[in-house]
Amino acid sequence: MVASKTVDLVRLSWRILHMALTAVWAHRLRSCFVILGVALGIASLTIIVAAVDGAERKAYEIVDSFGPDAVFILGGDIRNRAVGQRTNTLSYADAEVLRQSLPGAYRVVPMRAQHNLPVRFENNKMQVSAIVGATAGYADVWNWPLSEGRDFSEEDIQRGAKVCLIGDTPANELFGDRSPVGRTIYIEKLPVQVIGRLSYRGFSGGGGSIDERIILPITTLTQRFNLDRKYFRALRVKFTSTENMDFHVENLTSLLRKQHNLAEGQPDDFSILTADEILGFLSMFKGGLLLFLGITAAVAIVVGGFVLANLFYLSVDERKSEIGLKKALGAKNSAILLQVLAEAVILTLIGSLFGMAIGMGMAQLLERLGILEILFSWKVFTYSTLSSVAIGILFGLRPARKAAAMVPIEVLKG
Amino acid sequence: MSHHPVIHLEDICKTFSLAGQPVEVLKGISLQIDPGEFIALLGTSGSGKSTLMHILGLLDRPTTGRYNLAGQDVSQLPDERLSELRNSMVGFIFQSFYLIPYVSARENVMLPGLYSSTPGRVLKARAEELLTLVGLADRMDFKPGQLSGGQQQRVAIARALVNDPQVLLADEPTGQLDSKTSGEILDLLSDIHRQGRTVILVTHDLATANYAGRKIFLDDGRIKNS
Structure with a gap:
C-alpha cells in the first residue's frame, strides 16, 4: 500500500x-x-x-608579490598627515644608513619613477605609464621573475648604463611576437637597450596595468630625466627572514627617527607599510x-x-x-x-x-x-x-x- | 449492485446568504436515480437546477440532507475526498466546453486521468480509443482552436469518459451549438447511455430533454411532479 x-x-x-x-x-x-x-x-x-x-x-x-619578508617606507606620515608636512623626507643618506646598520635587512632599494613618457621602437610608439628607477636585482627584490634576458648588475647602476627591463605590456605593443632583448628603444629621446623582459603579472594595482612599465637603473633615471637627486618617494627594505617582522619594523622606525633628528613626542615623518597592513x-x-x-x-x-x-x-x-x-x-x-x-x-x-x-x-x-x-x-x-x-x-x-x-x-x- | 440507486438524495436543502439575507435555493429535494438511467433535469433559470447539479457533481455540499453516491454518504466530505470522488465517479460536460487551448485534443482528453493513478500508457491508449469513439480519430493532435464547436464538445465528452465514471453530468451541452450539431451531440450522449452509463442532462429546453428516458422538473427549489 x-x-x-x-x-x-x-x-x-x-x-x-x-x-x-x-x-x-x-x-x-x-x-x-x-x-x-x-x-x-x-x-x-x-x-x-x-x-x-x-x-x-x-x-x-x-601580498604575495609584495613579499611577507619586506616593508615599504613612504615619505611623510600617510596615516595622519600634518598640514604642510614635507613628504620628501627619504634621502640617499637614509638608504645608506639602513643598508649598513639595520640588522636583518639584506636589501634596501630606493624607488623613484617617471610617468607617462613616450616610448618608441622603430615605428611603434606608445605612452608608458610608469618608468621606474631601480637598483641591482630588481626581479629578486619584487619577487618578479624575468621571462628572458638578465637583471641589472651593480655595474649597470654605478655607470648609469642606458639599459632597461621591459614589462609585458610595452613588450607586446612595441615588439609583438619578437623578442625585445638586445634591441634599442627610445624613451623620449634617450636610446636604451633592453636587457630583460619581466614575466606577465596580470593584476592591476590601481590606475593602469602593473605590466605597463619600463625599469631603468635609478642612476640613469635620475640623471637623464632631471629628477631630484637627494630625495625619493619610497624605499623598500627586504629582510632575510619573515620572523620578527615587528622587531624589524621597530628597529627601522627608531633608526629613521634618529637619522631625521626627531625628538621624543614628535610624529614620524615617514610611514612603514607591511604585508599585514596591506592585507588589512x-x-x-x-x-x-x-x-x-x-x-x-x-x-x-x-x-x-x-x-x-x-x-x-x-x-x-x-x-x-x-x-x-x-x-x-x-x-x-x-x-x-x-x-x-x-x-x-x-x-x-x-x-x-x-x-x-x-x-x-x-x-x-x-x-x-x-x-x-x-x-x-x-x-x-x-x-x-x-x-x-x-x-x-x-x-x-x-x-x-x-x-x-x-x-x-x-x-x-x- | 444494480438494485441500489446510483444516486440517492434525501431531503436536500441548500441555503445561500445573499447580502446578509439567507436565501433558500433548494427546498427539500428527494430523488433516486438507478444505474444506467438517462435523466433530464429541467428548469428555468433561478429554479435551482444549477445548484442541484453542483451538489450532484460534488462541486458543492448541501446545507442539510443526505446524498448517497454509489452507496456512500458524500453529503459532508472534506474537499480532498470530494476531489478524489469527482475524479473517479463523475464525468463533466460543460456548455462552453472548457478545453485547455494550448494542448492537443488527446492531451485534453487525458487531463482527468493525469490526476488519477492510471499509468500513462494506459491513459493515452484510452484517450485515443475514446476520441475514435466520438468520431475524432483523425483530429487527435489538433488544438481546440483548430476544431469546430461540435468537435470541441466531442473532445469534452471523450474527456468526461476517460476515468470511466459512474455518472455523466452534462450541463447544457448543446447551449452553444447549432441545431444540427446539437442533434449529433445528443445522439452521441444517447449512444453512451445505451452502452450502460448513467447520464444526467441539465437543460432548460424541452426538445433537448426529450432524448432522456425520464424528466425531472425543478421549480423554485422543489421537484414538480410531471
Whole structure:
C-alpha cells in the first residue's frame, strides 16, 4: 500500500511538472518577462560573488608579490598627515644608513619613477605609464621573475648604463611576437637597450596595468630625466627572514627617527607599510565592496521577485477557467499549488542560467577594463541556483495559493 | 449492485446568504436515480437546477440532507475526498466546453486521468480509443482552436469518459451549438447511455430533454411532479 502510494505520488509530481513545462511554453511572452526580471537580479549576484572572490584572491596575490619578508617606507606620515608636512623626507643618506646598520635587512632599494613618457621602437610608439628607477636585482627584490634576458648588475647602476627591463605590456605593443632583448628603444629621446623582459603579472594595482612599465637603473633615471637627486618617494627594505617582522619594523622606525633628528613626542615623518597592513586594507576594501554590491544585488533580486509575483497574479487570473476546470475534474488544491510553484521555479531557474551568463559576460567586460578581478567558481553557481529557487517559491507562493483557493463553481459559469 | 440507486438524495436543502439575507435555493429535494438511467433535469433559470447539479457533481455540499453516491454518504466530505470522488465517479460536460487551448485534443482528453493513478500508457491508449469513439480519430493532435464547436464538445465528452465514471453530468451541452450539431451531440450522449452509463442532462429546453428516458422538473427549489 505504502509503496503504491509512493509510486502514485511520484507519478503525479512528474505529471504536474510536465503540465507546468507545457504551460510555461504556452505562455512564452509572460515567461520571457519573468526570466528577464530574475536574470537581472541573478546577474548582479553573480558579479558580486565573483568580484568579492576575485578581490580576495587579488589581495593575496598583491601580498604575495609584495613579499611577507619586506616593508615599504613612504615619505611623510600617510596615516595622519600634518598640514604642510614635507613628504620628501627619504634621502640617499637614509638608504645608506639602513643598508649598513639595520640588522636583518639584506636589501634596501630606493624607488623613484617617471610617468607617462613616450616610448618608441622603430615605428611603434606608445605612452608608458610608469618608468621606474631601480637598483641591482630588481626581479629578486619584487619577487618578479624575468621571462628572458638578465637583471641589472651593480655595474649597470654605478655607470648609469642606458639599459632597461621591459614589462609585458610595452613588450607586446612595441615588439609583438619578437623578442625585445638586445634591441634599442627610445624613451623620449634617450636610446636604451633592453636587457630583460619581466614575466606577465596580470593584476592591476590601481590606475593602469602593473605590466605597463619600463625599469631603468635609478642612476640613469635620475640623471637623464632631471629628477631630484637627494630625495625619493619610497624605499623598500627586504629582510632575510619573515620572523620578527615587528622587531624589524621597530628597529627601522627608531633608526629613521634618529637619522631625521626627531625628538621624543614628535610624529614620524615617514610611514612603514607591511604585508599585514596591506592585507588589512584590502580586506576593508572587500568589506565595502560586499556591502555596496550586496545591497544592489538584493534590490535587483527583490525587483525580479516582484515582477514574477505580479505576472503570476495576472496569469492566474487569466487562466481562471483552466484552473477551475482542473479542480472540477479532480485536481486537489495541492496539485494546483504545486503546478503554479513549479512554473515559477522553472522560470526562475532558467532566469538564473541567463543571469549567470549575463553576469559572467559583464564580469569579463569589467575585468578587461581593469576595474575588477573576477573569479568564477561553483560557489557562484550554487548561490545563484539556490537564490533563484528561493525567489520562485517565495514570490510564487501567494499567486499559487490564490490559484489553489479558486472555487470551480464560481469560475466555471455559463 | 444494480438494485441500489446510483444516486440517492434525501431531503436536500441548500441555503445561500445573499447580502446578509439567507436565501433558500433548494427546498427539500428527494430523488433516486438507478444505474444506467438517462435523466433530464429541467428548469428555468433561478429554479435551482444549477445548484442541484453542483451538489450532484460534488462541486458543492448541501446545507442539510443526505446524498448517497454509489452507496456512500458524500453529503459532508472534506474537499480532498470530494476531489478524489469527482475524479473517479463523475464525468463533466460543460456548455462552453472548457478545453485547455494550448494542448492537443488527446492531451485534453487525458487531463482527468493525469490526476488519477492510471499509468500513462494506459491513459493515452484510452484517450485515443475514446476520441475514435466520438468520431475524432483523425483530429487527435489538433488544438481546440483548430476544431469546430461540435468537435470541441466531442473532445469534452471523450474527456468526461476517460476515468470511466459512474455518472455523466452534462450541463447544457448543446447551449452553444447549432441545431444540427446539437442533434449529433445528443445522439452521441444517447449512444453512451445505451452502452450502460448513467447520464444526467441539465437543460432548460424541452426538445433537448426529450432524448432522456425520464424528466425531472425543478421549480423554485422543489421537484414538480410531471
